[in-house]
Amino acid sequence: MKIGQRYTEVRKKIFTAIEKMDKPVSAQEIYDYIKQNYEEVDLASIYRNLELMNKSDAVNVILFGEGKKRYELKNMKGHHHHLFCEGCGDIKDIEMKEENLIKNVKNKEGFVIKKHNLEFFGLCPNCQ
Ligand SMILES: [Zn+2]
Ligand SMILES: [Zn+2]
Known part of the structure; x- marks a missing residue:
């Protein structure tokens, strides 16, 4: 081969x-x-x-x-974010509506956001 x-x-x-x-x-x-x-x-x-x-x-x-x-x-799912459990290491996908946040940054800072990552850290229901 x-x-x-x-x-x-x-x-x-x-x-x-x-x-x-x-x-x-x-x-x-x-x-x-x-x-x-x-x-x-x-x-x-x-x-x-x-x-x-x-x-x-x-x-x-x-x-x-x-x-x-x-x-x-990349192509499997749409744009989304993650919940990361610091207890058991479980990772969950989560969708959010962040369009307004991005619009605000443009309006207030004049900055055009092209991409972003957003990961949340905490405890899942099992680990609380
Ligand atoms: Zn957990
Ligand atoms: Zn994901």
């Missing part, structure tokens, strides 16, 4: 892994998933592929201050 083909194969599996786990996942979790469901893979090639997928805008990188990146497929 040629190197290029090999990369494509790995990338397909990464897509499937993120899709199946259905939450923002770390490279390590993707690695574990592929190893369990497909075959032995190289963690370094997972990182490499994720970096390329990020550059080509296929994935979103989300940071929860854990010292690692988490990835989400």
Whole structure:
């Protein structure tokens, strides 16, 4: 198998892994998933592929201050935000209406917001 083909194969599996786990996942979790469901893979090639997928805008990188990146497929869901439980580490998607906030920034600051990330930290119902 040629190197290029090999990369494509790995990338397909990464897509499937993120899709199946259905939450923002770390490279390590993707690695574990592929190893369990497909075959032995190289963690370094997972990182490499994720970096390329990020550059080509296929994935979103989300940071929860854990010292690692988490990835989400860009086209799977609309724009949304996250609730991160500091108790159990559970992550939930949440949709918000932030159009007015963005409009206010434009009106008050004259600043045009092109993108934003908004993550919320706290405790889920089970951890309260
Ligand atoms: Zn929790
Ligand atoms: Zn999400």
